[in-house]
Amino acid sequence: MSDPQTEETRRIVKRFTLDCEQDFPLTDPSDEGWKDRLWELFEELVHPDIILHGVPGLKQGSRPWYDRFVSVGANFPDGLTTIDVLTAEGDKATMVWTWEATHRREVMGSPPTGKKVKVQAVMVQRVENGKIVEHWVGFDSLRWLEQLGLVSGDISAIGKGHAVN
Template sequence: MNQNNVSEAAKAVVRRNTEEVQGGGNWALFDELWADDFVDHTPQPGRTPDKAGALELYRVLRAAFPDFRPEIHWQAADGNLVTTYKTYHGTHSGEFFGIAPTGRKVHFETVDAMRVVDGKITEHWGVANLFSLMEQLGAGTGAA
């Protein structure tokens, strides 16, 4: 398989994860797409940097935002490393980071990189604009 084929295959795995797992709550597919020895190099607060921690985060997001929907703006790949820029959308209908449901429609951007080996996500690095999300939920920083 040449470099372009590796990149396209890796992008397809990440896209399926984004659309079907994150966007659709397909937990069986999560198990199929994620390697058992997965490592998250930038886990969210309170989450473990492993496969179980990633699944827990996905479940928390879907519980807080049942209509959670990702919008992929672009993907780029260097071999098996895929970078994705996307916006998540949802309605705050469940508790999130201690904030009671507000009913507000929210959106926040993320950029992440995922390594895909043999059709499975093995590593993740990411940055999410959680400050914007928390502001939309009414959790001001109190900073002047």
């Protein structure tokens, strides 16, 4: 049986991940209430001074991270995350998740294509006093950019036949 800190960490990280999508898919894009509900979740579970690792171009803190969630939610209004693996030990949880969505609005200069995108990521979050205080993420950004049409070519050949030391 795991200790109380481990169980609290697992519960908070799982709840945050799943509840971020409580309003998805967005059936009425004109309903802005989802943003308020998302911010309430951030206020409850994310420390205002959260340290973010692996989120390029994003300032530290809960507000910039929330703004990124809002942008992604608006651009991919049917986005849904599947938790593939979730483990916790003490104050840290590690999660492998898969996110699927439809490209509905312009992203990084790419007009909406209506295509489905699917990415997988590995995330570690540290919880302290009931709030997520640190977040690491790594995801297959090249595959995501390829699915959006922002890079072209066969990226599946990258790295094949090369030894990694």
